Amino acid sequence: RGPASVNAGVNQALGAANQAATALNNAAQDAVKQVQATVDGVQKQGTDAAAGVSTAISRAADDAKNAASVAAAQGKDAVASGQKQAEAAAVSVAVAAGNAADQAQNAAAAASAAAGKAAEQGKKAAAA
Structure with missing residues (x-):
């Protein structure tokens, strides 16, 4: 249980963070596609909603990366309990x-x- 095992643990944590960020990024893209597909006639609202989803996911991914980086730095300082x-x-x-x-x-x-x-409101407005 020396610096090498601490580094291995730190690398594992960073790897997990990157995988999480990638998965979140993919989820963001899927969510954006779904929202855009759902809103054909209401372009402006659909785009705004998709941007909100994408932004929320980006922030969460950044938070996860930052948390992993902080934990990694702490792990290097504390060799004994690093793992x-x-x-x-x-x-x-x-x-x-x-x-x-x-x-x-x-x-x-x-x-x-x-x-x-x-979309419902749009239909009603069109009908009227």
């Missing part, structure tokens, strides 16, 4: 990624609902 800290960091990154994914789904659902309402 445990790195493992804990990987766990918190995974939890943060899960929470971010949930938030993204909620945001996408909200955007989709808003787009649906806007």
